[in-house]
Amino acid sequence: xxxxxxxxxxxxxxxxxxxxxxxxxxxxxxxxxxxxxxxxxxxxxxxxxxxxxxxxxxxxxxxxxxxxxxxxxxxxxxxxxxxxxxxxxxxxxxxxxxxxxxxxxxxxxxxxxxxxxxxxxxxxxxxxxxxxxxxxxxxxxxxxxxxxxxxxxxxxxxxxxxxxxxxxxxxxxxxxxxxxxxxxxxxxxxxxxxxxxxxxxxxxxxxxxxxxxxxxxxxxxxxxxxxxxxxxxxxxxxxxxxxxxxxxxxxxxxxxxxxxxxxxxx
Numbered sequence: 001x002x003x004x005x006x007x008x009x010x011x012x013x014x015x016x017x018x019x020x021x022x023x024x025x026x027x028x029x030x031x032x033x034x035x036x037x038x039x040x041x042x043x044x045x046x047x048x049x050x051x052x053x054x055x056x057x058x059x060x061x062x063x064x065x066x067x068x069x070x071x072x073x074x075x076x077x078x079x080x081x082x083x084x085x086x087x088x089x090x091x092x093x094x095x096x097x098x099x100x101x102x103x104x105x106x107x108x109x110x111x112x113x114x115x116x117x118x119x120x121x122x123x124x125x126x127x128x129x130x131x132x133x134x135x136x137x138x139x140x141x142x143x144x145x146x147x148x149x150x151x152x153x154x155x156x157x158x159x160x161x162x163x164x165x166x167x168x169x170x171x172x173x174x175x176x177x178x179x180x181x182x183x184x185x186x187x188x189x190x191x192x193x194x195x196x197x198x199x200x201x202x203x204x205x206x207x208x209x210x211x212x213x214x215x216x217x218x219x220x221x222x223x224x225x226x227x228x229x230x231x232x233x234x235x236x237x238x239x240x241x242x243x244x245x246x247x248x249x250x251x252x253x254x255x256x257x258x259x260x261x262x263x264x265x266x
Contacts, residue, residue: 004263009035010043013211014052014068019151021107023056023063032150068218069209079119081215082113084248089116090218091263092241096234101126103139104178108155110216124220125196132195135162136169139216141189143170145180152180169194188235191217198223202235208251217242
């Protein structure tokens with residue numbers, strides 16, 4: 001079946017608003033989503049009437065409405081993605097011998113929705129429900145690397161957006177972009193001691209049918225236990241798991257995504 005342009009535009013607006021730290025002007029939505037202003041205003045008006053968007057008159061900005069919250073609540077109750085992901089993550093833990101987790105992007109943070117702990121491994125900060133700055137985590141970087149440049153710029157507009165945990169990590173959009181370009185080139189992202197000293201992670205993005213990142217799959221290990229070659233093997237296993245989840249949700253695998261997202265961050 002052919003895609004319906006209006007439906008795709010509505011979903012693009014909702015997805016964009018869901019990724020913002022707060023309500024935004026219609027002009028910013030039009031610019032960053034790539035829609036004509038007249039189309040943007042018409043769609044926002046329809047979404048507002050249905051409760052999916054709220055128009056803040058005094059601020060001249062738009063944010064997500066109660067209906068969007070109801071959709072999210074329904075998803076949380078059903079947790080279909082988590083159900084599909086749990087077994088592949090358990091197999092990833094078995095094959096690597098290290099803790100694995102699944103995280104989703106929410107604004108400038110990632111929220112951990114699954115943690116699979118390897119036998120004998122210590123618990124990590126990445127427990128279910130924990131939020132961490134996306135730019136510091138491997139899973140967050142894997143997801144950010146697949147977003148359009150304009151969306152990354154909107155999420156990190158200035159230096160105040162770059163909080164640090166251990167006095168390490170990118171402190172500017174330029175530094176973050178360098179990490180994201182490298183992550184997209186390799187097909188996976190890394191972090192080394194930026195979340196928890198002494199621990200490192202590798203992660204790959206789960207992509208939907210439009211090559212949009214919906215989650216990040218990551219494995220975390222003690223940096224002094226894993227050499228460079230073993231880390232590459234773990235990264236390959238993480239990437240295979242992410243590709244498997246992408247296919248399960250009708251999405252695209254990494255090789256296809258690299259073609260579709262070429263130029264996003266260059």
